[in-house]
Amino acid sequence: MSAPHPARLALEDGSIFYGRAIGALGCSTGEVVFNTSMTGYQEILTDPSYAGQIVTMTYPEIGNYGVNAEDVESDRPYVAGFVVRELSRRSSNFRADGTLGDYLAQHGIVAIEGIDTRALVRTIRQHGALRGVISTESVEDETLVEQARQSPGLVGRDLVREVISDKIRPWEEPLHDWSRLAGDEATSRPSDGSPHVVALDFGMKHNIARHFASLGCRVTIVPGTTGPQEILSLRPDGIFLSNGPGDPEPVTYAIDTIRSLLGERPIFGICLGHQLLALACGAKTFKLKFGHRGANQPVRHLASGRVEITAQNHGFAVDASSLPPTLEVTHRHLNDDTIAGLRHRELPAFSVQYHPEASAGPHDSRYLFEQFFELMVANAG
Numbered sequence: 001m002s003a004p005h006p007a008r009l010a011l012e013d014g015s016i017f018y019g020r021a022i023g024a025l026g027c028s029t030g031e032v033v034f035n036t037s038m039t040g041y042q043e044i045l046t047d048p049s050y051a052g053q054i055v056t057m058t059y060p061e062i063g064n065y066g067v068n069a070e071d072v073e074s075d076r077p078y079v080a081g082f083v084v085r086e087l088s089r090r091s092s093n094f095r096a097d098g099t100l101g102d103y104l105a106q107h108g109i110v111a112i113e114g115i116d117t118r119a120l121v122r123t124i125r126q127h128g129a130l131r132g133v134i135s136t137e138s139v140e141d142e143t144l145v146e147q148a149r150q151s152p153g154l155v156g157r158d159l160v161r162e163v164i165s166d167k168i169r170p171w172e173e174p175l176h177d178w179s180r181l182a183g184d185e186a187t188s189r190p191s192d193g194s195p196h197v198v199a200l201d202f203g204m205k206h207n208i209a210r211h212f213a214s215l216g217c218r219v220t221i222v223p224g225t226t227g228p229q230e231i232l233s234l235r236p237d238g239i240f241l242s243n244g245p246g247d248p249e250p251v252t253y254a255i256d257t258i259r260s261l262l263g264e265r266p267i268f269g270i271c272l273g274h275q276l277l278a279l280a281c282g283a284k285t286f287k288l289k290f291g292h293r294g295a296n297q298p299v300r301h302l303a304s305g306r307v308e309i310t311a312q313n314h315g316f317a318v319d320a321s322s323l324p325p326t327l328e329v330t331h332r333h334l335n336d337d338t339i340a341g342l343r344h345r346e347l348p349a350f351s352v353q354y355h356p357e358a359s360a361g362p363h364d365s366r367y368l369f370e371q372f373f374e375l376m377v378a379n380a381g
Helices: 041-045 100-106 117-127 141-150 177-182 206-214 228-233 252-261 272-280 367-378
Strands: 006-011 016-021 027-035 053-057 081-083 111-113 130-135 169-171 196-201 218-223 238-241 267-270 285-301 307-318 327-333 339-344 349-352
Touching: 006 111, 006 141, 016 141, 027 081, 027 117, 027 141, 027 285, 027 307, 041 053, 041 100, 053 117, 081 130, 117 130, 117 285, 130 141, 169 206, 196 206, 206 218, 228 252, 238 252, 238 272, 238 367, 252 272, 267 272, 267 367, 272 285, 272 307, 272 339, 272 349, 285 339, 307 339, 327 349, 349 367
Parallel strands: 027 053, 053 081, 081 111, 196 218, 196 238, 238 267, 267 349
Antiparallel strands: 006 016, 006 130, 016 111, 027 130, 169 218, 285 307, 285 327, 327 339, 339 349
16 A cells, blocks of 8 residues: 555645645545434535535544445535545445545545544634635645635635536436435325426435426426526416525525526425525525534424424524514524425425435424425415
């Protein structure tokens, strides 16, 4: 085995973390964030919502079950970089068809291991998400810090256009048989009379479309830049607003489209789609100090009092003080009381600020897909 290549992570506040390269060699900048999930790293890597971000995993060993082609959520990894305490070189899972280290290198992801991730997370929690750079190049530390400071942040930047496809495409793949372990019902086959979901892709994860297909829906995925008339020409029974990366406020074309579609068809939004729906209704959003990223985020469903453990990945949230009278809060995040769900009081539209489709779990919130299905059926015709 060859000697490990040195790597560094530099932050805009001047902090330097020294470690070893575990992915591609080179240099990559992004906003440094942390994710508290113990599993699901391949889902995280391939979630387009992580575009522009260097993701730090808080769990100390990552990669122990390898990677496989079935667990990807998009066409490729979208993270700007990856940080772990220790990379497992051995893939102890019969489903694995490769190691995480080889996967990172194959896809050109600059990554680092061997740093004190606890100290890094404390820095982010104290100062907020910071711009940073991972580098394997032989340059001065001060140069890397300046490079981090000069890198673009997320505020005011439209990252959606950087991750979406420009094609309209049908989706037919249902949930994998492994999902039965989470208690999912058998897949229903769509028919000509099945509800037709038109999904606006702002960086949508595959598992969202799989959920709709498994419910028996016909699914058509359209670019998030698609206008309202073209969407309605597809004769949808419901319109889905997907997750996606970055700041929602610069995505003005989507906000205008959603505003035009309100009341035309039932609407369901997840994560960025939740924020865009709120903006379309007149609310405002703000940047969280260090965001919510992980598979252990507690959310209270206000109507029932039930607490759901959810998967989340967002750095922005809807400003509660800006809500118009037409919007009602349905869910609250129990860690900081931010808005985790909304519904329109007069029109068939609702959204959540978390991921009920999360493949790696938890699966407490999968009922939301059925809720949308029922809303489409009730408003059919």
